[in-house]
Amino acid sequence: MRSHAPAWEQREVDRELVEARLADGMRDLQIAPAASQHFAACTAPLDENGWRRLALATTVLESADFSSVLSLISWPEPLGDRICETLARVATVTDALSLTLIGESDLRAEEFARHVAAHLGVTIAGETPDQSNAILDRLDFRRLLEEAARAKDTAQGQFEYLRQLQAMQELGRRRGKW
Numbered sequence: 001m002r003s004h005a006p007a008w009e010q011r012e013v014d015r016e017l018v019e020a021r022l023a024d025g026m027r028d029l030q031i032a033p034a035a036s037q038h039f040a041a042c043t044a045p046l047d048e049n050g051w052r053r054l055a056l057a058t059t060v061l062e063s064a065d066f067s068s069v070l071s072l073i074s075w076p077e078p079l080g081d082r083i084c085e086t087l088a089r090v091a092t093v094t095d096a097l098s099l100t101l102i103g104e105s106d107l108r109a110e111e112f113a114r115h116v117a118a119h120l121g122v123t124i125a126g127e128t129p130d131q132s133n134a135i136l137d138r139l140d141f142r143r144l145l146e147e148a149a150r151a152k153d154t155a156q157g158q159f160e161y162l163r164q165l166q167a168m169q170e171l172g173r174r175r176g177k178w
Helices: 005-009 015-028 036-043 048-062 066-070 079-093 099-104 106-120 129-139 141-177
Strands: none
Touching (some): 005 048, 005 099, 015 048, 036 048, 036 079, 048 066, 048 079, 048 106, 079 106, 099 106, 106 129
16 A cells, blocks of 8 residues: 555546546456446545545555455445445545555555455454454554544643643732732
């Protein structure tokens, strides 16, 4: 994922090209691609960065290992629709990850790849599903951002309390001098 991210990072995404790449990847795997109307419905909520993440997620179909992963997926037909929905969902739920982050950080690239795997319903080799989920939770950039915001709010609250305490002490000293 990390090596593919820079290709989609700054360029304008040709949505028809993403749909065509996804359809071609499915055809290569002998899967009937999602109908254009279904693809449009799945991708309707995506903003420009969501489209970039979807373009990146479609690279999973180009992986030689993906065909063996497909045998582990037990989804109802039509499989092409399910893959389209799943990759669009990944592009949505990973909105805290920019392609810059994915391209520059091994951890963010791993997080994105783990989201793809988790949403496809497969586990990482050598891990139990619980272990995979725990690692994804630990890597979750959105959670880390929320924790940082809470810590900042707590620190600001503590700073304000200390400022008020100091002001009261100053006032008390002044009154003592009069």
